[in-house]
Amino acid sequence: MANDSMVERCLAEFTESFPQDPRAREFLLRLYRRRATQGDHRGAAESAHRYKAAYPVDPAGTAFNEFYHLAAAGENAAAVAAFQAERSCRPLH
Numbered sequence: 651m652a653n654d655s656m657v658e659r660c661l662a663e664f665t666e667s668f669p670q671d672p673r674a675r676e677f678l679l680r681l682y683r684r685r686a687t688q689g690d691h692r693g694a695a696e697s698a699h700r701y702k703a704a705y706p707v708d709p710a711g712t713a714f715n716e717f718y719h720l721a722a723a724g725e726n727a728a729a730v731a732a733f734q735a736e737r738s739c740r741p742l743h
Contacts, residue, residue: 656742658684658693669704682714695719695732 661681665674678701685693698714705711717736720729 654684665700673700675705675708679710686719691719691723692725694716695723695725695728699732 658681661677661684665677665681668674677699682694682697682701685697695716698711698716698719701705701714702709702711702716717729717732718734720726720736
């Protein structure tokens with residue numbers, strides 16, 4: 651599809667409406683990649699958060715830096731909170 655805003659809206663609405671659908675995982679990945687590529691840091695952080703909440707043990711979620719996107723969007727308090735949450739979920743080595 652050539653209409654970026656329509657693609658974005660469709661992906662977001664599908665994953666919100668049908669979170670248990672097996673396709674939702676792939677659509678959330680696409681939505682995150684699309685937003686990150688376009689420099690939409692708030693949107694990328696939101697997609698990363700939704701993905702990690704829906705699929706907490708999925709290894710793909712570890713590649714998402716929600717805190718980076720929040721910091722890039724100027725949301726420093728939220729970035730610190732996301733960073734602390736990320737650290738608390740990882741086992742210490």
